[in-house]
Amino acid sequence: MSAAVALVFAANTAWAVTPFAVRDIRIEGLQRVEPGTVFASLPFRVGDTYNDDQGSAAIRTLFALGLFKDVRLEVSGDVLVVVVEERPTIADVEFVGSKEFDKDVLKKSMRDVGLADGRPFDKALADRAEQELKRQYINKSLYAADVVTTVTPVERNRVNLTFTITEGEPAKIKDIHIVGAKAFSESTLRNLFELDTGGWLSWYTKSDRYTRAKLNADIETLRSYYLSRGYLEFKVDSTQVAISPDKQSISITLNVTEGERFVVSAVRLEGNFLGKEDEFKSLVSIKPGEAYNADLVAKTTKAFKDNFGSFGFAFAQVEARPEIDRTTNRVVLVMQAEPSRRAYVRKVNVAGNSRTRDEVIRREFRQFESSWYDGDKIKLSRDRVDRLGYFKEVGVETQDVAGSPDQVDVQINVEEKSSGSIQLGAGFSSAEKVSLSFSIKQENAFGSGNYLGLEVNTSKYNQAIVVSTVDPYFTTGGISRSIDVYHRATKPYNDQGGNYQLVTQGAGLKFGVPFSELDTVYFGAALERTTIKPGTNIPAAYLAYAAEFGYTSTAAPLSIGWSRDDRDSTLAPSSGVYQRLNSELGVFGDARYTRTNYQYQQYVPLTKQFTLAFNGEAGWGKGLGSNPFPVFKNFYGGGLGSVRGFEQGTLGPRDVTGSVIGGPKKFTLNTEIQSPFPGAGNDRTLRLFAFADVGNVYGDTEKVRLNETRASVGVGLSWISPVGPLRLAYAKPVRKFAGDRIQPLQFQIGTSF
Numbered sequence: 222m223s224a225a226v227a228l229v230f231a232a233n234t235a236w237a238v239t240p241f242a243v244r245d246i247r248i249e250g251l252q253r254v255e256p257g258t259v260f261a262s263l264p265f266r267v268g269d270t271y272n273d274d275q276g277s278a279a280i281r282t283l284f285a286l287g288l289f290k291d292v293r294l295e296v297s298g299d300v301l302v303v304v305v306e307e308r309p310t311i312a313d314v315e316f317v318g319s320k321e322f323d324k325d326v327l328k329k330s331m332r333d334v335g336l337a338d339g340r341p342f343d344k345a346l347a348d349r350a351e352q353e354l355k356r357q358y359i360n361k362s363l364y365a366a367d368v369v370t371t372v373t374p375v376e377r378n379r380v381n382l383t384f385t386i387t388e389g390e391p392a393k394i395k396d397i398h399i400v401g402a403k404a405f406s407e408s409t410l411r412n413l414f415e416l417d418t419g420g421w422l423s424w425y426t427k428s429d430r431y432t433r434a435k436l437n438a439d440i441e442t443l444r445s446y447y448l449s450r451g452y453l454e455f456k457v458d459s460t461q462v463a464i465s466p467d468k469q470s471i472s473i474t475l476n477v478t479e480g481e482r483f484v485v486s487a488v489r490l491e492g493n494f495l496g497k498e499d500e501f502k503s504l505v506s507i508k509p510g511e512a513y514n515a516d517l518v519a520k521t522t523k524a525f526k527d528n529f530g531s532f533g534f535a536f537a538q539v540e541a542r543p544e545i546d547r548t549t550n551r552v553v554l555v556m557q558a559e560p561s562r563r564a565y566v567r568k569v570n571v572a573g574n575s576r577t578r579d580e581v582i583r584r585e586f587r588q589f590e591s592s593w594y595d596g597d598k599i600k601l602s603r604d605r606v607d608r609l610g611y612f613k614e615v616g617v618e619t620q621d622v623a624g625s626p627d628q629v630d631v632q633i634n635v636e637e638k639s640s641g642s643i644q645l646g647a648g649f650s651s652a653e654k655v656s657l658s659f660s661i662k663q664e665n666a667f668g669s670g671n672y673l674g675l676e677v678n679t680s681k682y683n684q685a686i687v688v689s690t691v692d693p694y695f696t697t698g699g700i701s702r703s704i705d706v707y708h709r710a711t712k713p714y715n716d717q718g719g720n721y722q723l724v725t726q727g728a729g730l731k732f733g734v735p736f737s738e739l740d741t742v743y744f745g746a747a748l749e750r751t752t753i754k755p756g757t758n759i760p761a762a763y764l765a766y767a768a769e770f771g772y773t774s775t776a777a778p779l780s781i782g783w784s785r786d787d788r789d790s791t792l793a794p795s796s797g798v799y800q801r802l803n804s805e806l807g808v809f810g811d812a813r814y815t816r817t818n819y820q821y822q823q824y825v826p827l828t829k830q831f832t833l834a835f836n837g838e839a840g841w842g843k844g845l846g847s848n849p850f851p852v853f854k855n856f857y858g859g860g861l862g863s864v865r866g867f868e869q870g871t872l873g874p875r876d877v878t879g880s881v882i883g884g885p886k887k888f889t890l891n892t893e894i895q896s897p898f899p900g901a902g903n904d905r906t907l908r909l910f911a912f913a914d915v916g917n918v919y920g921d922t923e924k925v926r927l928n929e930t931r932a933s934v935g936v937g938l939s940w941i942s943p944v945g946p947l948r949l950a951y952a953k954p955v956r957k958f959a960g961d962r963i964q965p966l967q968f969q970i971g972t973s974f
Contacts, residue, residue, distance in 0.1 A: 240272040244299040252307050252378055254288050259303060262286060271301060279303075288341055308341040312379040318386040321361055327354075327384075342372070342380050354384060362430035364468040365389030393429045394418050395470040399443075401477040404452070413446055414439040416473070426899045431462065431471045440475070447479065451512030453543060453552065454480030483513045483543075486551040492558040495532060501525060505556070513543065513552050525558060530596020534560040535619055535629050564594045567622055570632040574668075581670035582606055582633065584694060587738070594619075594629060601738060606633060610791045611665045613638040638792075638941075670694065672703075685709040693733075701733035705747075712880075721756030721763070723853050725749055731780065743782035743803075750775050751812070751853050760876035766852050770811060774851065777809040792941050793906045794824045795832045813845040816854055816885075827894075834893040834910075842885035843921075850921055855883030858918040859931075859962075861969050863889050865914050866933035866952030868962040873918025875960075886925060889916035898938070906941035912950070932956040935965075 246267060248259050262282045265275050276294050283292045283305065291306040314331050316324050331337060334353075335346055351370045358366035366388050373381040396418060399410050411417070416439055419429035440457055447455035461474040487509050494501050504524040507517040518541045529537035537560045544553040569590050571579050585605040588598040599617055607615040614636040622628040662674040672691035678684055687707040695702035709725045727749025733741045753763050753772045781804050788797030799822040807814045818840045825833040844850040860869030873884045891914050898907040915932045919925055935952035949968045957963065 238271075238273060238276070238296055240270050241296075241299050243267055243269055243271050243301050246301050246303065248303045248305070250305040250307065253310065254305075254307060258286070258288070259283065259305070263303070271296075287343065307378060308343070309374065309378045309380045311336060311338055311340050311342050312375050312381050313338060314382045314384075316384050316386060318388065319384075321358065321363060321388055336382065342382070344372075347372070347382060351384065354386070358386075358388065360432055360434075362391040362393070362427075362432065362471070363388050364392045364464055390469060391430055392464060392469050392471050394431055394473065395465075396472050398472075398474045399477060400474060401458070401479065404450075404479055404482070405446075410443060410446070413442050415442075422899050428899075431473070436460070436462070436473065443475070443477075445515065448513075448515035449517075450514070451482040451484060452479050453483045453513050453515075453545065454478075456480070481547070481550050483545065483550050483552045485509055485511055485513055485554055486546075486549075488554045488556065490556050490558070492556075493560055494558055495529075495560060501528060501556075501558075504528060507554065513554075518554065521556065525556065527596045527600070529558070529560050530594065530599070532560075533563040533565070533593040533595065535564040535594040535596075536561040562627055564627050564629050565592060566590055566594055566631050567625070567628040568630045570630060571635070572632055573635040574637060576637050577611055577635070577665055577668045577670070581609075581611075581665070581668065582635065584699075585609065586633075588631060599631060603633065604787075604789060605738075606635065608786060608788065608791045609665075609670070611638065611670075612636055613792075683709075683711045685711070695732070699735045701741075703729075703731045703733070703745075705729045705731075721759035722754040723763070724752045724754060725853065729780075739787050740783065740785045743780065743784070745780040745782075746777065747780070748775075748777050751851070753853075758878055758880070760852075760878055760880040760882050762852050762876050762882050766849070770848075774811040774853075776807045776812040776851075778805045778807040780805045788822075788824060793908065794834075795826050796824050798823045807851075808845070812851045812854075813848040814842060814850050814854060815845060816840075816842040816850075818856075830896050832895045834891075834895055836889070836891040836893075838887075838889045840885075840887045850885045852882060855885060856887040856918055857881070857883040858887050858889060858916055860964070861948055861950060861967050863914070864916045864931050864933055865912065865935060865937075865950045865967060866954045866963060866965055867931060867957075868964045869967075871962045872916070872931060874920040874923070884918045884920045884923070886919040886921075886923070887916070888925070890914070895939075898940075906939075908939050909936070910939060911936050912952075914952070929958075930956065931958075931961065 243265060244267065246260070246263070248256055251259070262279070264278045264282065265271055269275075279294065280292050283289055283303075288308060289305045290308045293304040295302040295304060314328060314336055316327050319327060328337075330353075331350060334350060335343065336350055347370050351368050354368045355366060358364075358368075366386065368387075369385045371383040371385060373383065375381055394416060397411055397414065397416065399407050402410055415428060416431065416435050417423075417428045423429045440460070444455060444457065456478050458476040458478055460476075461472075463472045463474075464470070465472075485507055488502075488505050488507065490498055490501060504521060506520045506524070507514055522539050522541050525539040526537055529539070537558065540557045542555040542557055544555060546552070566588060567590065569583065569586060569588065571582050574582060586602040587605070588595055588602050599619075603615055603617045606612070612635040614634075616634045618632050618634065620630045620632060622630055662672070662676075664672050666673045670693055672689070672693075674687070674689040676685060676687040676689075685707065687705065687709075689703065689705045691701060691703040693699075693701045706728045707726070710722045711725075712722055727747055729745060729747030729749075731743055731745030733743045735741050751774045753759075753767045755764070755767075755772070782802055784799075784801040786797075786799045788794040788799050800820065802819045803817070805814075805816040807816075818838070820836070820838045822837075823835045825835075827833055840856040842850045842854060842856070856873075857870040858864060858872035859867035860871075863869075864872060870883075871881050873887070874882055876882050891912060893910045893912045895908045895910045898909050911934075913932070913934045915930050917930045919929075931954065933952040933954045933956075935950055937948060937950035939949075940947045947969075949966075951966050953965065954961070954963055
């Protein structure tokens with residue numbers, strides 16, 4: 222009769238077994254786990270001498286696999302029996318009651334920690350997951366949230382895991398106190414914070430919900446505010462966050478010590494400045510006699526590093542060291558610099574371009590491989606890539622080359638945005654009723670950097686089909702080529718209706734020649750035919766022109782233009798100037814004229830959040846010789862892109878029939894104060910703005926009189942949406958005249974400033 226001895230190893234105790242030679246090993250209790258997994262984990266084999274230490278090691282190893290709920294070793298004669306009880310596997314993970322988080326996101330987070338379909342169930346892991354869920358809800362200010370984990374056994378040793386969540390109401394910030402502030406009022410300091418006690422946009426921004434990350438960010442904002450105003454020794458002594466017993470309201474208290482206000486008495490340069498001390502001194506933003514300003518000190522430090530970089534010193538060390546005199550509350554700012562070694566660029570790498578070809582980005586680079594590092598060229602390269610308009614974000618980072626102290630790799634990181642767009646426009650007026658426009662544009666066709674566009678306007682009075690293509694690098698030297706083919710059938714707004722039309726058909730070819738990094742000159746020619754189709758209520762000006770020159774006019778206008786663009790971004794500029802000048806000269810065909818249009822835009826950063834934007838546009842046209850200026854080349858004004866608040870294209874001279882016929886002279890001035898939309902996060906293209914517009918259109922014989930200008934003020938929203946640039950404006954005319962057509966609310970996708 223064989224005796225079976227059960228060995229249970231736990232809590233440092235065991236039943237001793239006399240060592241013996243193992244003749245056979247059996248495994249019992251396996252359901253899904255392969256026997257080979259167990260055999261491979263055992264520290265002994267058939268024929269080995271078994272002892273208690275090996276048994277303890279075997280049990281620890283098998284438990285460590287995480288596959289078994291229980292493991293025992295039994296000895297039957299010289300046969301060792303491994304008895305296991307497998308953990309149940311997870312059949313399904315479900316979340317009940319979750320509204321704040323998407324269930325698929327929660328399932329993925331559970332999968333990352335090991336709780337997923339088909340994996341062994343671990344009670345300890347489920348408990349940690351439950352606590353992690355509660356922590357995530359606390360981060361959303363849902364302090365009353367409760368999570369209950371239910372384990373339901375099902376067939377084949379499996380379990381269903383259910384997290385039942387009761388979210389409750391979020392805790393709102395009741396009050397924020399800043400104790401110790403004397404130099405500035407508490408309300409002024411609280412207005413700096415992203416966290417607040419609630420407002421009309423809190424439902425969207427969730428600014429009244431406490432999170433530790435937001436509070437830390439607000440503390441840094443507060444510290445920066447003081448440091449930029451001379452309080453060099455400002456510090457936050459403590460932070461208290463108290464929650465009410467019902468977990469529905471939160472009180473935040475910051476205890477601060479302001480310290481004394483320090484004034485800069487002098488700025489001194491120390492170290493090696495390459496013999497260009499005067500050049501570096503001109504870069505110092507902070508001046509003696511001003512309060513110490515940490516922002517200006519950081520700006521100066523960056524300017525010094527950038528200037529060193531322009532000489533090839535990519536590893537320059539610049540330290541701003543304040544020497545404080547507490548008896549006089551004055552500071553000597555010492556700029557310590559060590560240019561270190563000069564470096565050259567080994568490689569230029571591109572990352573993040575999932576669609577755009579490398580060459581489209583590389584051809585904008587002015588920092589070349591195997592050449593000296595030049596900080597100015599790297600910045601210019603970044604700006605040129607950003608101005609392509611194909612990317613949400615563009616960044617450049619410099620990486621050391623291991624084993625080569627005088628080499629760096631430059632990597633440009635981009636985040637693609639949708640370069641294709643469907644643009645829609647809609648409007649309503651007493652003349653046109655509902656008007657629609659539609660276009661499909663691909664700014665970066667197939668990742669090649671080429672532009673393709675199809676524009677269709679289905680307005681009752683303005684119909685158009687335009688096909689355009691632009692190759693920005695028609696030659697390797699950067700000469701661009703654009704081709705336009707168009708058919709337009711239009712007529713001015715007319716309250717009495719009418720079925721006459723002005724039909725223009727043509728095609729144009731234009732080349733752009735870069736004369737500098739910022740300047741491009743354009744040369745082009747076109748061939749077009751314009752037909753006045755008579756009908757009811759046709760303007761008398763059209764009939765007069767047709768009577769003298771015929772109902773059909775052909776023209777072959779030559780064009781020359783210039784543009785200069787040094788904006789920091791085309792998507793959402795905050796600094797820089799953009800200018801363009803276009804002139805058209807009709808010297809061949811029936812229509813003889815000259816037409817010039819000039820636009821000037823400037824963006825001035827007021828603060829990190831606010832940008833002041835100017836836009837000015839002027840147009841002028843004149844007939845050549847004895848020919849009058851063609852009425853079908855007139856300028857129009859009013860609406861988005863012009864003077865907002867007035868119906869699109871309704872400003873300027875009118876015919877005796879009441880039709881708006883435009884004019885050969887116009888000017889428009891727009892001013893905007895732009896700021897990020899609250900809660901927009903990293904989307905820099907979503908902006909709110911307040912604006913003031915002035916402008917008008919004048920006839921050939923009319924003088925440009927400022928007392929006849931129209932003006933409006935208002936607010937609006939702009940966004941580079943997935944379907945194109947969106948502008949929404951509400952305007953109130955502040956200077957209008959009898960007969961002006963007012964349209965306070967205007968909306969369009971696909972328009973610009």
